[in-house]
Amino acid sequence: MAVENDAEDRKSIERELKRGALELIVLHLLAPGEAYGYEIVAKLTAETNGTLAITDGTLYPVLYRLERAGFVSVRWETPQRGVPRKYYQLTDTGRAELVRLKREWTSFAAAMSKLLSAKGVRDDDDR
Amino acid sequence: MAVENDAEDRKSIERELKRGALELIVLHLLAPGEAYGYEIVAKLTAETNGTLAITDGTLYPVLYRLERAGFVSVRWETPQRGVPRKYYQLTDTGRAELVRLKREWTSFAAAMSKLLSAKGVRDDDDR
DNA sequence: GTCATATACCTTGTGACGCAAGACATATGG
DNA sequence: CCATATGTCTTGCGTCACAAGGTATATGAC
Numbered sequence: 031m032a033v034e035n036d037a038e039d040r041k042s043i044e045r046e047l048k049r050g051a052l053e054l055i056v057l058h059l060l061a062p063g064e065a066y067g068y069e070i071v072a073k074l075t076a077e078t079n080g081t082l083a084i085t086d087g088t089l090y091p092v093l094y095r096l097e098r099a100g101f102v103s104v105r106w107e108t109p110q111r112g113v114p115r116k117y118y119q120l121t122d123t124g125r126a127e128l129v130r131l132k133r134e135w136t137s138f139a140a141a142m143s144k145l146l147s148a149k150g151v152r153d154d155d156d157r
Numbered sequence: 158m159a160v161e162n163d164a165e166d167r168k169s170i171e172r173e174l175k176r177g178a179l180e181l182i183v184l185h186l187l188a189p190g191e192a193y194g195y196e197i198v199a200k201l202t203a204e205t206n207g208t209l210a211i212t213d214g215t216l217y218p219v220l221y222r223l224e225r226a227g228f229v230s231v232r233w234e235t236p237q238r239g240v241p242r243k244y245y246q247l248t249d250t251g252r253a254e255l256v257r258l259k260r261e262w263t264s265f266a267a268a269m270s271k272l273l274s275a276k277g278v279r280d281d282d283d284r
Numbered sequence: 285g286t287c288a289t290a291t292a293c294c295t296t297g298t299g300a301c302g303c304a305a306g307a308c309a310t311a312t313g314g
Numbered sequence: 315c316c317a318t319a320t321g322t323c324t325t326g327c328g329t330c331a332c333a334a335g336g337t338a339t340a341t342g343a344c
Contacts (some may be wrong), residue, residue: 046177050170059237081268113321
């Protein structure tokens with residue numbers, strides 16, 4: 031079953047890029063109101079057309095960290111029919127953290143943008 | 158010894174954000190022409206006003222990865238006076254990789270920007 | 285001479301964390 | 315009873331930024 035995909039061989043940096051952004055992403059997705067795990071995964075996939083998709087195995091540890099940090103509060107809901115769901119909601123400090131992280135992201139992205147578009151790319155080949 | 162710094166306790170996400178961007182940053186800094194390690198560190202600090210600064214302990218492993226991957230070529234220079242320097246220069250594949258990484262970064266940053274600025278943040282409190 | 289400082293390179297250890305892979309539980313419909 | 319969908323959780327792997335330390339060469343001060 032040699033389904034080796036050449037395109038996939040060139041490792042993507044997306045995983046690494048997400049590292050600093052995931053908590054921000056999740057907090058942001060919780061800003062409009064509470065949501066449960068699977069819903070967050072679906073929301074992210076939908077809102078970015080799959081560009082920033084994550085799996086549940088990635089999300090749950092993030093949610094756990096956010097809960098431990100006091101950024102989200104948790105509520106179980108067991109409906110008459112269906113599987114129990116764990117709803118997450120931003121706390122006040124969570125909302126403040128969201129603002130802080132958004133600011134950090136913006137600052138970083140701006141620095142990257144400025145660096146990459148710098149006119150300092152002269153072609154003085156000293157050879 | 159309660160010299161706990163509250164400000165520092167809020168961990169910065171900058172370290173994590175750099176993760177996916179560092180190779181891109183270094184390749185980009187090498188685009189104008191060859192440079193040696195300490196020079197790259199100084200260049201990055203200068204061009205971003207310290208926003209994206211790294212230490213040499215971070216850089217050298219990156220350069221080693223880039224060399225192993227064939228993205229940069231290496232040349233030692235031992236001047237009459239002064240410490241020997243190791244000059245790095247982009248290869249052709251390195252230049253291609255730079256283009257690829259820049260594209261990946263742009264795509265990621267665009268997705269983040271779109272997500273964070275989405276008008277989808279309705280305040281429909283379904284209570 | 286030697287001692288401090290600056291330049292320049294390199295290595296080790298630590299902590300963090302995305303994600304694949306799997307497990308588990310509850311429903312629904314053949 | 316068995317497959318599929320929904321929903322949550324856990325383990326292990328591999329990757330990597332960074333601090334902290336080390337080495338070697340030059341220069342200026344005393």
